[in-house]
Amino acid sequence: MQRDVRKNRRKFTQCPNCGYSFEEVNNYCPNCGQENHDLNVPVKHLIVEFLEGTIHYDTKTWRTIKYLLFRPGLLTEKFNIGQRAAYVPPFRLYVFVSIVFFFVLALSTNAPGVGTDQKEVQVTVPGVHIEDPLTDSVLYTSEPAVVTSEAQAIAVSDSALQAIEDPTFKTAMTRLVSFSKGGEQAKQKLLKNTSFMMFILMPFFAYLLYLFYYKQRRNYVEHLMFSIHLHTFFFVIIIIATSLALVFSGLDLEGWVVVLMLVYLFFALKQVYKQSYGQTLLKLIPLSFLYCLTLAIFLLGTLAVSVMMS
Structure with a gap:
């Protein structure tokens, strides 16, 4: 409501949507709810209004972010006692x-050198030559083969699947291996399910x-x-830590992030x-343990659901 008071309105005398005759105090139509404000004006007026609204919103946003980051619990306390408008x-x-x-998380998983070794690991297998490690064609020649570590891992996983006798477990593991080979599509599905x-x-x-x-x-x-x-x-702390890790390769802030979360x-x-x-410390210890346990279970459940839906 504070924003409506400050707004310099260009009011209609009659609602263009439903024909209701406005009184001077009507900022919105009592009949249909449409705002009593004429937008059919030069673009420069709309730009000025947008900037005014953005500055007002940013003031609220930066105050919220400041309290969220540097005054643990204060936003919750203010909400609980009814101080919410600001x-x-x-x-x-x-x-x-x-x-x-999740946008930053997606960027971090796509970034080169994040979580992977950029040096190609090569394994020589006598008598086998693979043109493409991701294809199923295998040409037997007299020359030694060069097989990437990714192809070797796929070959090992496929061999391990064949050794599984229990049909239910074998089906589940087959789905897991298939999901792990899904590339970008599988990653996006996992991120979507993780957000949920x-x-x-x-x-x-x-x-x-x-x-x-x-x-x-x-x-x-x-x-x-x-x-x-x-x-x-x-989320804000992980965004900051992940962004720093993307900018400064090799920077490991995981330990500091966990400590900061506990302190917060x-x-x-x-x-x-x-x-x-x-008393707070006595509550913190079991609460943190249960939270971590619950998070681990939820993450495993999310992975299982993602695999079953693939």
Whole structure:
């Protein structure tokens, strides 16, 4: 509403959508809901309005990001006590950050040298020559063959599959190997399912908080807001760490990221739930363990679903 007050409106006397006769105080049509604002103006006016709205939005955004990064738990506390207008809504913030997160994650998996050895490992196999390691054609010649490490891994996996006797397990492993050879399509499917998994993980973690702080008689939605802000922070930190790793090759920040997440969770719990440092630490240890266990199970489940859907 604050934004509507500041807006310099060019008002109609009659709604162009439904014909309702406006009064001076009507910023929106009481009949159909359309905004009482004439957009049929020179482009320069629209640009000025856009910049005004963007600056106003950015003020709210930067305030939200500042509190999210440097004041653990404060955004959740302000939401719970009803101070919400000055900040980006938690769910909207999470959606935006998660989109950036999975975009950066996709870039990192495509980047050369990330998670792979750029030197081609060659294995000489007497009597075999493979023109293309990804094709099934094998030409037997008298010359030694040069086989890439990728082709060797595929050959080993195929041989291991043939040795499996249990039909159910063999089917599952065959799907897994096939999925691992799926390349870009398989990776995109896994990322999509992982994003959905994280969306499910947040309310589950909120339920853990509900159980741990049951005696405080808080509504579940308060724990859910805590979970949303927490995971948003996790995504921002991983985005920063991954981006730095892309720019500075060889930079390993995984350990620091985990430590920072634990420290942030500790102070966020302390800020929102108002317990002593000792009580917060006693809650943090089992809560972190259960969260990591749950995350591992959810990730394995996501991989299984992705493989079965391939």
